[in-house]
Amino acid sequence: MRIVKSASNENSTSEREDWYQDLVLKTELAEHGPVKGTMVIRPYGYAIWEAIQGELDRRIKLELGAQNAYFPLFIPEHFIKREKEHVEGFSPELAVVTHAGGKKLAEPLIVRPTSETVIGASFHKWINSYRDLPLVINQWANVVRWELRTRMFLRTSEFLWQEGHSAHATQDEASALSRKALEMYARFIEEFLAIPGVSGTKSESERFAGAEVTYAVEGLMRDGKALQLATSHELGVHFAKSFGTEFSDQNGVRQTPYQTSWGASTRLIGAIILAHSDERGLRLPPKVAPVQVVVVPISPDSLVRRAVAKLGEELTARGIRFYVDERDETPGFKFNHWEQKGVPLRVEIGPRDVKAKKAQFVRRDTGEHTAHALTTAGVRAWEMLQQIHDGLYDQALEFRTRHTHRPKAFTEVTRILKDEGGFVELLWCGRASCEAKMKRETTATLRVLPFAKEHSGRCGICGNAARTTALFAKAY
Ligand SMILES: [Zn+2]
Numbered sequence: 001m002r003i004v005k006s007a008s009n010e011n012s013t014s015e016r017e018d019w020y021q022d023l024v025l026k027t028e029l030a031e032h033g034p035v036k037g038t039m040v041i042r043p044y045g046y047a048i049w050e051a052i053q054g055e056l057d058r059r060i061k062l063e064l065g066a067q068n069a070y071f072p073l074f075i076p077e078h079f080i081k082r083e084k085e086h087v088e089g090f091s092p093e094l095a096v097v098t099h100a101g102g103k104k105l106a107e108p109l110i111v112r113p114t115s116e117t118v119i120g121a122s123f124h125k126w127i128n129s130y131r132d133l134p135l136v137i138n139q140w141a142n143v144v145r146w147e148l149r150t151r152m153f154l155r156t157s158e159f160l161w162q163e164g165h166s167a168h169a170t171q172d173e174a175s176a177l178s179r180k181a182l183e184m185y186a187r188f189i190e191e192f193l194a195i196p197g198v199s200g201t202k203s204e205s206e207r208f209a210g211a212e213v214t215y216a217v218e219g220l221m222r223d224g225k226a227l228q229l230a231t232s233h234e235l236g237v238h239f240a241k242s243f244g245t246e247f248s249d250q251n252g253v254r255q256t257p258y259q260t261s262w263g264a265s266t267r268l269i270g271a272i273i274l275a276h277s278d279e280r281g282l283r284l285p286p287k288v289a290p291v292q293v294v295v296v297p298i299s300p301d302s303l304v305r306r307a308v309a310k311l312g313e314e315l316t317a318r319g320i321r322f323y324v325d326e327r328d329e330t331p332g333f334k335f336n337h338w339e340q341k342g343v344p345l346r347v348e349i350g351p352r353d354v355k356a357k358k359a360q361f362v363r364r365d366t367g368e369h370t371a372h373a374l375t376t377a378g379v380r381a382w383e384m385l386q387q388i389h390d391g392l393y394d395q396a397l398e399f400r401t402r403h404t405h406r407p408k409a410f411t412e413v414t415r416i417l418k419d420e421g422g423f424v425e426l427l428w429c430g431r432a433s434c435e436a437k438m439k440r441e442t443t444a445t446l447r448v449l450p451f452a453k454e455h456s457g458r459c460g461i462c463g464n465a466a467r468t469t470a471l472f473a474k475a476y
Helices: 010-026 043-064 084-093 116-126 171-193 238-242 267-276 302-317 331-340 351-355 374-402 410-419 432-442
Strands: 030-032 039-041 074-076 095-100 103-111 135-144 158-168 198-201 213-220 226-236 258-265 293-297 322-324 345-349 358-363 369-373 423-428 445-450 468-473
Touching (some): 010 267, 039 043, 171 226, 213 374, 226 238, 293 302, 293 331, 302 345, 302 351, 331 345, 345 351, 351 358, 432 445
Parallel strands (some): 293 322
Antiparallel strands (some): 030 039, 074 103, 423 468, 445 468
16 A cells, blocks of 8 residues: 655645545544634544643653743744844744734734744743753744645644743753753654654754754655654754843853753644555554544444443543444444544454454554454453554554665666655765755755764765765655
8 A cells, every 4th residue: 555656746746635635624633724724623633632742741841851831922023033043034924913902013913933032031031040040941832834835734824832942051951952852752753653753953954043953853754755743953042142141150150041942743643644544544543543442333232232331341441542333324334434534443343243252353554353352352452552553653664664765876866756755865965055956956855964874975966075964855
């Protein structure tokens, strides 16, 4: 089963887009909002977000020592203008409020595209001594970036995310936290979303506006395109300087703190859809699936009912999210419905099964049918959900391995990116001109410079001495 189609064919591109949008709509994850580029996240989609949020929030607090806070949606225009690169990077995407309360405002208000500046203003008040550091704050919020081309979950004018912001006494500490945040995202994405990520550093052209270093986790989707899954930035002293934030060190000397920021958004739901779906529909990783097990009674028989109720008790005892589909529809209709919705495991119980003291299990990741004793069906379901997570992860990893190319000649690079898609790993001289040439000739961008890769040899684009390994792909 492959969704990958020739990327050189314009028709196939729009077909893929239709496929994606149709699936989002049909499975009731989301729908378009009344303002172009906005979306309504429906309960089935929002439950996935809540699962992501719950676990990520736990890890952010536990692993990064962050505390949650909330900052205003509106940012005074002059705040955004304080950091030059930041304003240049975000200006084209800003939504600006010029009128409020029936009057023209003396100063326009920016609807936050990200919160470095408004949080920077609070950090200025909160930081005065080395004792106030490190300061690690996380916010769950919506942000607005006025995008021209939008696609639900992947790129919308308004989206939900968490943004972490920290301040440190030294650059080393800031750098360490920024890397730790990135590792946290990569592990979360593997352990919760069953997507193998590639972590690394962004090139200068792909860096966050106002950052000194941007790290990212990139995933490969089943259509051969890359998707940025999470980012983490070393902001240096840029924002602290622009807000005049200083602290007294142990010797009473005034110093400027180093800052970081890091985030992941509702785009992760888009990643789940694009990384795991097949021709039947969604395949949700069990840990975020709103319904982990759907139980379909094959007849309204009272013995079947009793067996289903007993199974329900066992699933509840194990904390499994399940739904018993007793709707007045045929079993076949129900099977298709839940397969399309990506429910990881289906359990069928009919009169014959009750007689044989069995239940039929059907895995969404492999389609495999197996029969299990009713007495142990609860614990088997629990074990199988873990196996389904591993199964989805292994398939995604196998796909990525098969679609990570290391071509020798540049002509081969262009052919692969045009015809097959996937990641192209190349040695790179570090010159922006080579990166630009790649983009011009193939539309592929430099996704990341993966950590700990060898780099002796020649640049795969210009032939000069290489400085690093770079991962290129067409991307969302
Ligand atoms: Zn080069």
